[in-house]
Amino acid sequence: MMSMKKEGYPKYAPGTHVSRKDIRNKNKTYTWWEPEVQYSWAMGPAISRFLQELKNGKIIARCCNKCDRVIVPPRMFCEYCYKPTDKWLYIKDTGTVETFSIAYLDGDARRIKDPILIGVISIDGASPQHGFMHYFGEMKPEELHIGMKVKAVWKPEKERTGAITDIKYFKPLKGGGK
Amino acid sequence: MRKVAVIGAGMTLFRRILQETGKELSFLATKMAMEDAGIEKKDLDMVIMGSAPDAFDGIHLKGENLLDGAAAANKPYVRVFNGGGTGVFAPIAGWWHVASGVADVALVVCEEKMGSCFPHPQTAFRHIWDPFLDRPLNTNLVWLFAMEMNRYMTVHNIKKEDIARVAVKNKRNAVGHPCAQLPDENITIDDVLNSEVVAWPVQRLDISPPSDGASALILCSEEKAKKYVEDPITIAGVGWNIDSTMWTNRDLYFPRYVANAAKMAYKMAGIDNPRKEIDFAEPYDPFDYKELQHMEGLLLCDKGEAPILTREGVTQRDGNLPICPSGGLLGVGNPIAATMGQKVCELYWQLAGKAGKRQIPTDPQIGVGQAWGDIMQMGTVIVMKR
Numbered sequence: 001m002m003s004m005k006k007e008g009y010p011k012y013a014p015g016t017h018v019s020r021k022d023i024r025n026k027n028k029t030y031t032w033w034e035p036e037v038q039y040s041w042a043m044g045p046a047i048s049r050f051l052q053e054l055k056n057g058k059i060i061a062r063c064c065n066k067c068d069r070v071i072v073p074p075r076m077f078c079e080y081c082y083k084p085t086d087k088w089l090y091i092k093d094t095g096t097v098e099t100f101s102i103a104y105l106d107g108d109a110r111r112i113k114d115p116i117l118i119g120v121i122s123i124d125g126a127s128p129q130h131g132f133m134h135y136f137g138e139m140k141p142e143e144l145h146i147g148m149k150v151k152a153v154w155k156p157e158k159e160r161t162g163a164i165t166d167i168k169y170f171k172p173l174k175g176g177g178k
Numbered sequence: 179m180r181k182v183a184v185i186g187a188g189m190t191l192f193r194r195i196l197q198e199t200g201k202e203l204s205f206l207a208t209k210m211a212m213e214d215a216g217i218e219k220k221d222l223d224m225v226i227m228g229s230a231p232d233a234f235d236g237i238h239l240k241g242e243n244l245l246d247g248a249a250a251a252n253k254p255y256v257r258v259f260n261g262g263g264t265g266v267f268a269p270i271a272g273w274w275h276v277a278s279g280v281a282d283v284a285l286v287v288c289e290e291k292m293g294s295c296f297p298h299p300q301t302a303f304r305h306i307w308d309p310f311l312d313r314p315l316n317t318n319l320v321w322l323f324a325m326e327m328n329r330y331m332t333v334h335n336i337k338k339e340d341i342a343r344v345a346v347k348n349k350r351n352a353v354g355h356p357c358a359q360l361p362d363e364n365i366t367i368d369d370v371l372n373s374e375v376v377a378w379p380v381q382r383l384d385i386s387p388p389s390d391g392a393s394a395l396i397l398c399s400e401e402k403a404k405k406y407v408e409d410p411i412t413i414a415g416v417g418w419n420i421d422s423t424m425w426t427n428r429d430l431y432f433p434r435y436v437a438n439a440a441k442m443a444y445k446m447a448g449i450d451n452p453r454k455e456i457d458f459a460e461p462y463d464p465f466d467y468k469e470l471q472h473m474e475g476l477l478l479c480d481k482g483e484a485p486i487l488t489r490e491g492v493t494q495r496d497g498n499l500p501i502c503p504s505g506g507l508l509g510v511g512n513p514i515a516a517t518m519g520q521k522v523c524e525l526y527w528q529l530a531g532k533a534g535k536r537q538i539p540t541d542p543q544i545g546v547g548q549a550w551g552d553i554m555q556m557g558t559v560i561v562m563k564r
Contacts, residue, residue, distance in 0.1 A: 007532070007534060008354070008356070008532070008533065008534015008535055008536070008537075009187070009214070009527045009532040009533065009534065010187075010188060010189050010210060010356055010357060010519075010523075010527075011210075011356075012210070012356065013189075013190065013191040013356040013357040014190050014191060014206040014207075014209075014210065015190040015191035015193065015196045015197075015198055015203065015206060015390075015391070016191075016196060016197040016198060017191065017193040017194075017195070017196060017197075018195050018196065018197045019194075019195065020194070020195065020293075022195075023195065028197060033236060035236070039309070041309050041310070043310055047310045047311070051310070071427070073311055073424070073426070075424075079422050079423075079424070080422075098329065098426075098429075098430075099325040099326070099328045099329035099332070099430060100325060100328060101321050101324030101325050101328060101377045101378060101379075101380070102375075102377065102378040103318065103320070103321050103324065103376075103377035103378075104374075104375055104376060104377060104378075105300075105318050105320055105321070105376050105377050106316065106318065107300075107301075107304055107316035107317060107318050108297055108298060108300060108301050108304075108318075109297070109298040109300035109301070109318060109320070110297070115378075116321075118315070118317075118321050118325070119325060120325060120426050120430075129427060129428060129429055130426075130427050131426055131427075132311055132426045133311070133312060133315060133317070133325075133426055134315065135315065141378075146328065146329070146332045163314055164310070164311045164314050164315065165314050165315070
């Protein structure tokens with residue numbers, strides 16, 4: 001029978017700590033592998049149209065007639081009503097900062113000196129809190145705040161490729177937009 | 179459904195890199211749990227493995243790779259996985275194996291090796307993103323949590339120092355844990371507030387470390403458990419719930435999926451008033467703000483109230499509602515799935531009065547553990563009772 005003694009569990013902590021230095025200096029037996037693999041994804045009708053419209057300098061959404069949502073990023077079905085969405089709708093290229101971060105870390109967790117301004121923008125003309133993640137620019141980090149009105153800055157038409165990066169970033173919206 | 183008891187638990191050291199392979203770590207954690215329960219491999223009917231993204235280890239079919247270490251050879255075996263939610267979801271899967279009557283004794287093993295991935299496990303996290311909209315922005319996972327933290331802070335007007343208190347509490351709590359990676363009995367709020375800004379508002383000491391480690395839990399039908407233990411600790415309720423993939427289409431300030439999972443678990447456990455009935459909790463704390471948000475998601479306080487309770491000392495080990503008495507992920511370490519060691523094994527150790535230096539002094543009867551995973555959308559909840 002196991003007894004309910006007051007001694008501390010776990011009673012011991014098995015395992016052997018090694019440092020990254022041990023690995024780098026080959027003090028431990030190890031092996032190394034760098035995968036070489038590439039992927040190509042066909043994007044499906046909803047995101048394909050969305051990205052092609054970005055190439056045209058426009059943001060497009062899908063509407064669900066049942067829950068009355070104007071949905072962006074668009075999808076061909078509504079995940080809540082669980083039915084096909086009903087129509088395409090162009091929305092604005094302005095919006096509101098829902099949240100943001102001032103990042104001193106890049107995609108590989110490397111430290112960077114000039115911070116990346118990143119956040120979620122809800123797009124004007126879509127349902128509340130419907131939008132996507134993107135960068136911010138033409139502002140100081142301390143100017144960026146939740147609730148700020150922003151506007152897309154587009155790449156020159158010739159440089160657009162049908163990608164989310166066809167928008168360079170969002171900048172402060174002053175004087176009521178276009 | 180049958181009642182399910184916990185009869186043994188084990189965990190390894192948690193460190194940035196451990197020399198042992200994932201298989202060997204699984205073996206070490208399992209061996210400890212078997213010793214605790216007084217059973218052998220032949221007594222196990224089935225095995226459940228929990229492990230998070232394959233990309234960390236660089237080994238696909240990770241479940242297959244780990245099975246020998248998890249005492250699963252020639253047994254019914256399954257791997258479950260929902261990112262950070264796995265550490266509580268794997269024992270939930272173990273629970274349904276036993277509750278359904280399919281197994282009398284089930285072993286749950288959780289393993290993670292994040293130290294194998296270079297230059298940093300964050301690189302592997304890049305593979306979890308939606309490839310169409312998120313990946314082209316060269317996204318880092320910490321950015322996402324920074325955005326969630328910012329939203330939470332802004333909606334409730336929470337000060338950073340009230341969030342930093344969580345990191346201080348948990349790193350101090352971890353001092354009594356033999357497996358802990360980052361225990362610190364002298365850490366102060368200023369240390370956290372003065373640590374490097376990684377992605378504002380997230381600072382270095384707001385984050386739990388990446389770790390290698392494993393943990394194990396042995397579940398048994400309550401009837402059969404009496405053969406091994408006088409007063410078995412039982413699983414009173416389980417719940418799980420997931421929100422939409424479209425994370426930019428919802429308000430990040432409140433984890434409604436955790437609340438849904440908690441309601442499911444409380445209903446099963448017959449808990450009408452979690453604030454009164456639950457004695458302590460192990461909410462998932464990969465970042466300090468997450469503990470607060472998850473206390474609210476677990477319906478242990480009002481939205482925005484968790485920082486106030488923390489400031490008032492309610493969540494200290496000797497407070498009215500001890501939170502993360504194990505030391506949590508912030509203090510003990512964060513080998514994703516293997517945090518079952520803090521979120522579920524700790525419930526068992528606390529309820530059995532076996533937590534030693536970490537023991538909650540007020541004789542707890544009911545505890546809740548919770549994990550959070552996938553891309554800010556998965557809540558997994560377990561309620562355990564003495």
